[in-house]
Amino acid sequence: MRPIAVSTEGDEEYEVMIPYFKIYAGGIISISLSPVLGFEGATVREVIGKEVNKSQRNINSVLCERALYLACTESQMSQMPLQERIAQRRGFEATAKSALEAPQELEFLDERLTVYELMHTDQLTLTDIARNLLSVVARAVTLGAVRTRINWFSRQYRDESIGEYWHGKPIIYIRSHTRQKKSSTENWAAHKRLVNSVMARVHLTDVVTHADSARSDMREFDDFNNFYSEAVSLMLSSAQVESFVEQNNSYTFNNLTSDIQVLNEASHFIRIYYAYASLDLDRCKTAIDVARLELEILKFEESLLSAYKYGEIAKYFDEVKRGDHLTTVCKLxxxxxxxxxxxxxxDEKIASETYTRRTTIIFGIIASATLSPELMQPFAKFYGVNFADEQVGKLVGIGASVVVVVSLLASTHYMFRFFNWITRKIKI
Incomplete structure (x- = not known):
């Protein structure tokens, strides 16, 4: 997707971000908002407040190009009820016209972008932006095309792509920093406060008054540290990384961050998969559907075994599976x-018993009806009802018998219901 510019509270300038989407075969969509510029020269406190906890800061303004502006507004309006959409049409068209008539210029690398203000409010966060962008992509996938024109009289579009299990997390990449050591083990020891602050998502003081939380480094080699938790991930480079990148033109720092990004996306997919399997369970109508869902889950877990051919990836997945949130979701x-x-x-047993009982009743009625004509004939003779054809008399007798048996069954059924109702009333 084309870049967007976001202005958060406390910052006068816009920060340019590039949204990256990944659509999995099972229908899960992930989004990554990657800032173009880093946080060079930032202190530990600034890294925690402005980078790690960026999603907690309110957004003042969002700028985007015209195509994305139209797609976002169309997606938002399509989710409104028809009457409300028509009632707000005039006001919305005036707002959209005002925004499109006030373009702004934004420098992005070697090009100048013409952007428009998508929103101007202090009530939303970066999480809300990500959710709305996901909704736009999900709607485009559902319809097979990106809609940019609003159909004011269409039915309300219900977006069920974002469930209660959706969540995001920050991934921090640190390429260089002060007092950087050549060994990642020594670098971690020298900057333990930075690591603990990022992983705890809070700025810790120099004087540590509590026991250090156990941090597990996912990296097997001594070139950089790769820390993972369900709330945040951190890559801390040693001095070896910079020298290696300078000596090898074919390898860049982006290659390294891409590898870590893939691992985090895989861990995110695992957590989301189990959560949405719970939603699929709610749609199961029979025990066979439950068994099929269990089989799909087992196939998914079986596919993860292929990662154990690679020691570092296996260690990473083991850490993911030990996460508190994932463990709880799996148990539930x-x-x-x-x-x-x-x-x-x-339910199936009750339905089967009900079916058997109904079948028994039906056959009982048939049997009673075939025996009853012999009992009905005296009544027919008493009332002077005679038929010239004996077979016709038998058929009429069978019909009358069926009516009498069914009436007796219905009367008995409602009589028992009436007695049960009286019993409940007396107990109350």
């Missing part, structure tokens, strides 16, 4: 599977 999913299966099996 297993319990939910068992409960849903038992409930569906019970």
């Amino acid at each position: 999913l297993r319990k939910k599977v068992e409960i849903v299966r038992k409930a569906l099996e019970l």
